[in-house]
Amino acid sequence: MLPPVRTVTVLPGPRSYRIKIGTGLLDRLGHECAELKLGARCAIISDTNVQPRFGDAAQRALTKAGFDPVVLTVPAGERAKSLRTVEGCYNKLAAHRLERKSFLVALGGGVVGDLAGFVAASYLRGIPFVQVPTTLLGQVDSSVGGKVGVNLKAGKNLVGAFHQPRLVLCDLATLSTLPMREYRAGLAEVIKYGIISDAAFYRRLERDLPKLLAREPKTLAAIVARCCEIKAEVVRQDETESGLRAILNFGHTIGHALEAISHYGKYLHGEAISIGQVAAARLSARVLGLSQIDVERIRTLFEQAGLPTEVKLSPSQLHHLMAAMSLDKKVASGEIKFVLARKIGEVKFGLRVSEKLLQQTLANTFPPPPLPHSPTPPLHFRYVRR
Ligand SMILES: NC(=O)c1ccc[n+]([C@@H]2O[C@H](COP(=O)([O-])OP(=O)(O)OC[C@H]3O[C@@H](n4cnc5c(N)ncnc54)[C@H](O)[C@@H]3O)[C@@H](O)[C@H]2O)c1
Ligand SMILES: [Zn+2]
Numbered sequence: 001m002l003p004p005v006r007t008v009t010v011l012p013g014p015r016s017y018r019i020k021i022g023t024g025l026l027d028r029l030g031h032e033c034a035e036l037k038l039g040a041r042c043a044i045i046s047d048t049n050v051q052p053r054f055g056d057a058a059q060r061a062l063t064k065a066g067f068d069p070v071v072l073t074v075p076a077g078e079r080a081k082s083l084r085t086v087e088g089c090y091n092k093l094a095a096h097r098l099e100r101k102s103f104l105v106a107l108g109g110g111v112v113g114d115l116a117g118f119v120a121a122s123y124l125r126g127i128p129f130v131q132v133p134t135t136l137l138g139q140v141d142s143s144v145g146g147k148v149g150v151n152l153k154a155g156k157n158l159v160g161a162f163h164q165p166r167l168v169l170c171d172l173a174t175l176s177t178l179p180m181r182e183y184r185a186g187l188a189e190v191i192k193y194g195i196i197s198d199a200a201f202y203r204r205l206e207r208d209l210p211k212l213l214a215r216e217p218k219t220l221a222a223i224v225a226r227c228c229e230i231k232a233e234v235v236r237q238d239e240t241e242s243g244l245r246a247i248l249n250f251g252h253t254i255g256h257a258l259e260a261i262s263h264y265g266k267y268l269h270g271e272a273i274s275i276g277q278v279a280a281a282r283l284s285a286r287v288l289g290l291s292q293i294d295v296e297r298i299r300t301l302f303e304q305a306g307l308p309t310e311v312k313l314s315p316s317q318l319h320h321l322m323a324a325m326s327l328d329k330k331v332a333s334g335e336i337k338f339v340l341a342r343k344i345g346e347v348k349f350g351l352r353v354s355e356k357l358l359q360q361t362l363a364n365t366f367p368p369p370p371l372p373h374s375p376t377p378p379l380h381f382r383y384v385r386r
Contacts, residue, residue, distance in 0.1 A: 003022055003023045003024060005022035006221060006225040010164070010168075010235060011235065011236055015146075017164060017165055017167055018167055019143075019167075019228045020032070020168070021172065021221055021225050021228065022171070022172065022221065023172045023217055024173055025170065025171040026054060026057050026061060026169070026173070027057065027061050028061065029058055029061040029065075030063070030064050031061070031065055032167055033062065033065065033067060033103070033167070034067075036130075036166050036167060038103045038128055038166070039102045040068050040102075041067075041096065041097065041099065042067050042068065042098070042104065042105060043069060043071070043093055043096060044059060044062070044104075044107050045105070045108075045112055045119065046058075046071065046073055046074070047076040047080060049076040050107055050109070050134050050174075051071065051107070053177055054107060054132075055071055055107065058105060058132065059071060062105070070092065072089055072092050072093075074088075074089075074115065077111065078151070080112075081111050081114055081149075082151060083152070083159065085115060086115065086119055086122075089116075089119045090119065090123055098124075102127055103120070104119060104127065104129040105132055106133075106165075108132075108135075109134060109135035109137065109138045109142075110138045113133055114147075115148075115150060116129060116148075117129055117146075117148025117149075118148040118150055118160060118161060120148070121162075128165075129163070130165055130167045130168070130169065132174075133170060134171075134178070135182055136183050136187065136189075136224075137185060137189055137269070138186075139170040139186075140189050140193070140227035140231070141227070141231065143170075144168060144228055144232060145231060146162045146163055146165070146235070147160065162239070168228075170224055170228075176215065182268065184270065184305055184306045184307055185271055187270065187307065188269075188274040188277070188307055190212075191277070192248075192250055192251065192273070193227045193231070194344065195250055195281075195344055195345070195347065196247045196339070197347070198226070198345055199344050201345075204223075206301060209305060231248065243349075244349070246339055246349040247347050250277060250280060250339045250340075250341070251274075251279070251280045253280075253325055253338060254275070254279045255272040255273035255276030256276075256324075257324035258272045258321065260327075261317065261321055271307055274309060275310060275311055278310065278365070279361065279365045279366075280339070280340060281299070283340060283353065283358065283361045286357060288348065288351075290341050294344050297344065298344070310366060310367075311366055312367060313368065318362060318363060318368075321362065325358075335352040335353060336355070336358060337349075337350050337351060337352055338351045338353050339351070
């Protein structure tokens with residue numbers, strides 16, 4: 001008997017698509033693409049970590065269903081999200097004579113998904129693409145919602161588009177080779193969904209965390225599916241990020257600033273937003289009266305997931321952190337806008353917080369290190385909200 005497959009539908013109307021979640025779905029990639037009536041010629045875009053593990057299976061599945069795939073392998077890591085890589089992909093697609101009905105398969109984490117999605121959005125003014133996310137972050141977050149793009153030297157995700165995939169296949173079996181640190185980083189987004197919109201889900205995470213950390217298939221399937229449902233619902237209500245979609249950025253204003261002041265080197269995104277969410281919870285207590293019990297539940301869950309919950313910053317690093325947050329486009333007259341929680345499962349967005357209150361909260365959250373402190377790293381990237 002085939003293992004069960006969970007399905008989440010994203011968006012109504014002509015751009016509607018399905019997220020399928022289950023174990024072993026990669027083998028059905030060809031069959032699924034055939035159902036979408038996509039053209040025969042296609043390309044799999046993957047990276048140097050994922051291609052050796054799952055590239056053959058993806059290629060076999062497509063070929064068996066009558067497709068003619070070419071495989072493009074980009075270097076693993078954030079640097080592949082560049083216009084130079086995009087151009088390299090265009091040239092290979094043209095050499096393989098991909099045409100308007102052709103499609104791309106993004107096989108990898110969020111980097112490959114954002115890159116391949118952007119290539120698909122722009123090659124021949126847009127061709128279809130299918131997401132096969134192989135990181136937990138990819139499955140619960142980046143593959144859903146249609147935001148695609150690449151980085152510039154001046155900042156992350158500065159060039160991009162909204163281009164919805166035709167299908168998202170989350171094969172939970174691919175997560176088995178994901179390094180534990182990357183897996184935990186994905187859990188930071190999972191926990192976020194509980195905080196922003198589902199108290200019962202949050203309680204389940206508290207209860208089932210050991211199973212989740214052990215990547216127990218049934219638990220993982222239910223949890224990935226619930227995260228996709230929550231993101232799909234937010235995207236349905238605000239496809240182009242004009243309002244509600246902001247709630248997906250809980251903990252991200254502080255998290256992104258931390259990534260920026262540490263040169264995008266020290267922390268994985270999930271680790272930075274773990275610290276950011278704990279700080280946002282403390283800020284929520286001050287601004288919206290989030291109970292101390294909930295603040296502590298939030299801190300504890302991130303800690304139990306093996307994620308960092310605080311950093312020690314010198315006063316000048318704290319100053320840089322504040323400056324990085326102020327670079328957010330959504331800053332108005334010295335007040336940074338935040339997503340904050342009233343209670344676990346309920347957040348408000350667009351809340352103005354004075355720099356003074358923010359600084360006070362952050363100073364408590366990030367106690368200064370003992371002297372002598374390390375030199376402050378200069379700011380490199382402009383912070384752009386994701
Ligand atoms: N489009 C969106 O809405 C959205 C949302 C959130 C994040 N993002 C983007 O996603 C990116 C981060 O994604 P990520 O965390 O998945 O990073 P990633 O794609 O770099 O993957 C993390 C690492 O894991 C490796 N890997 C992937 N799958 C693997 C597997 N199954 N087994 C072993 N190794 C594997 C990758 O090669 C890489 O080294 C960022 O660029 C971010 O901007 C986009
Ligand atoms: Zn995030």
